[in-house]
Amino acid sequence: MAKYQNEINKRRTFAIISHPDAGKTTLTEKFLLYGGAIQLAGSVKGKKTAKHAVSDWMEIEKQRGISVTSSVMQFNYDGYCINILDTPGHQDFSEDTYRTLMAADSAVMVIDASKGVENQTRKLFKVCTMRGIPIFTFINKMDREARNPFDLLEQIEEELGIDTFPVNWPIGSGKEFKGVFNRQNREVIAFTANNGQREVEATEIDLNAGNLKDVLGDELYQNLMDDVELLDGAGAEFDQETVNKGKLTPVFFGSALTNFGVEPFLEDFLKMTTSPLARSTKDDVVDPFDDNFSAFVFKIQANMNKAHRDRIAFMRICSGKFEKGMDVLHVQGNKKMKLSQPQQMMAQEREIVDEAYAGDIIGVFDPGIFSIGDTVCSPNMKIEFEGIPTFAPEHFARIAQKDTLKRKQFVKGTSQIAQEGAIQIFQELGGGMEEVIVGVVGVLQFEVLEYRLKNEYNVEIRREGLPYQFIRWIENKDIDPKKLNLTSDTKRIQDLKGNHLLLFTNSWGIQWALDHNEGLILSEFSKN
Numbered sequence: 001m002a003k004y005q006n007e008i009n010k011r012r013t014f015a016i017i018s019h020p021d022a023g024k025t026t027l028t029e030k031f032l033l034y035g036g037a038i039q040l041a042g043s044v045k046g047k048k049t050a051k052h053a054v055s056d057w058m059e060i061e062k063q064r065g066i067s068v069t070s071s072v073m074q075f076n077y078d079g080y081c082i083n084i085l086d087t088p089g090h091q092d093f094s095e096d097t098y099r100t101l102m103a104a105d106s107a108v109m110v111i112d113a114s115k116g117v118e119n120q121t122r123k124l125f126k127v128c129t130m131r132g133i134p135i136f137t138f139i140n141k142m143d144r145e146a147r148n149p150f151d152l153l154e155q156i157e158e159e160l161g162i163d164t165f166p167v168n169w170p171i172g173s174g175k176e177f178k179g180v181f182n183r184q185n186r187e188v189i190a191f192t193a194n195n196g197q198r199e200v201e202a203t204e205i206d207l208n209a210g211n212l213k214d215v216l217g218d219e220l221y222q223n224l225m226d227d228v229e230l231l232d233g234a235g236a237e238f239d240q241e242t243v244n245k246g247k248l249t250p251v252f253f254g255s256a257l258t259n260f261g262v263e264p265f266l267e268d269f270l271k272m273t274t275s276p277l278a279r280s281t282k283d284d285v286v287d288p289f290d291d292n293f294s295a296f297v298f299k300i301q302a303n304m305n306k307a308h309r310d311r312i313a314f315m316r317i318c319s320g321k322f323e324k325g326m327d328v329l330h331v332q333g334n335k336k337m338k339l340s341q342p343q344q345m346m347a348q349e350r351e352i353v354d355e356a357y358a359g360d361i362i363g364v365f366d367p368g369i370f371s372i373g374d375t376v377c378s379p380n381m382k383i384e385f386e387g388i389p390t391f392a393p394e395h396f397a398r399i400a401q402k403d404t405l406k407r408k409q410f411v412k413g414t415s416q417i418a419q420e421g422a423i424q425i426f427q428e429l430g431g432g433m434e435e436v437i438v439g440v441v442g443v444l445q446f447e448v449l450e451y452r453l454k455n456e457y458n459v460e461i462r463r464e465g466l467p468y469q470f471i472r473w474i475e476n477k478d479i480d481p482k483k484l485n486l487t488s489d490t491k492r493i494q495d496l497k498g499n500h501l502l503l504f505t506n507s508w509g510i511q512w513a514l515d516h517n518e519g520l521i522l523s524e525f526s527k528n
């Protein structure tokens, strides 16, 4: 048996993805409540903080010296050690949100039952699919008027291209939401409203029990019987293997706010999801149960404290055990080092950790040596994890320093901030660094950039928004971008590594480029 078998086996590390307002924070909070990590609903921040105006947000960042969006919440439940990765979704939606998904072993997709699949969910889902991790669906807000559950499933299948398997089925919706039918044990769980506290009064009744009709009322009872017949007749079989590959999503219905169906979801989900997965390196895979410690950096958080330009590097442990003060090798820097002040985030509190295992996330003090995707491991291992892709930014601006004498600071500042992964910088083909094109995933990053250049590097910038909406990397290394046949509003640019890219104002332009340049391969992610 591997040395850390038990610890690693009980770990479940997942991200919750959703469009803003679908109920991610509420669901997370209920999970923490079940795990005993918090005592009262309403104590998880996140949304409230994210709703602040930009200036407030900056203030918070400054005061705390670290982003208010915590990175991971760890708690224990039913013998499992659970790590929930936060995927900031409101104004602070950024490339970090995508990168966080690189650290997860599975994802929970929360969907608002009255709205169905929404934009941000689509984007995050795409990244999960790219990784092929299992995806679980929680259709939330069943206590409000909801769309027909069959229509919701159809939308998920058609729009996201994943098969669905309803694990439970809702009985009514809105004020008439009475509970869920568990398809596996053929039981109805009927709930009684309870103001959203932890203890929810639930009665379990067998589908064939004589009193079910009395509990549900004639109409809901009949609807349920019809739905069950339909599901049993037409639905796909549950297949764990297909779930593991991310091709079939188990679907649960419920209401996070009123606590209907949250605990049954958590219990089933924990059984169906996976313990820490093996991770690919440049030429092999690392087994999580390997006794050696290994981890990769997936996020770097700059400290907004002007006096100290220190940062926190967040690492996902991929194998073995981390112990405070242990010697590790930073592979990219080819340096042995001790990770100082390892921290773990517990809800909103930061704690120093003494030990952590594969599946866990730690944040370590970074004097400026780490880059996103870097590997840290036991010195005898010498492995290098596959890098983290660069994701397509969606907003673009041209920036230049106001004072031309500040060129050095401008170049240093933009390059460093880009290295942290908050922004991406591009140049005109053959252009220099006096004027650069900045691409960001979330518009707030523009403000952060401006603020940080001014405060940390003492450079003021001019910023001009650009009308581009889509960016694509040219995969063909042998193509001269100048020779491509493109629409007049398509722009040719390069990144700092010399890769060629195209900027488009609309999706039609992308299709035009593909249609008029035989063999052209455009990609939405750059594997670097």
Ligand code: G4P
Residues within 6 Å of the ligand: 018, 019, 020, 021, 022, 023, 024, 025, 026, 027, 047, 089, 140, 141, 142, 143, 144, 254, 255, 256, 257, 258
């Ligand atoms: P997010 O993190 O995905 O952005 O969503 P969040 O949990 O913050 O929920 C967004 C809004 O939806 C909140 O209302 C929340 O109370 C509500 N909500 C979440 N789950 C449910 C549910 O199951 N049923 C119903 N009816 N509402 C739900 P808010 O008014 O915007 O905020 P608050 O003042 O209640 O905190």
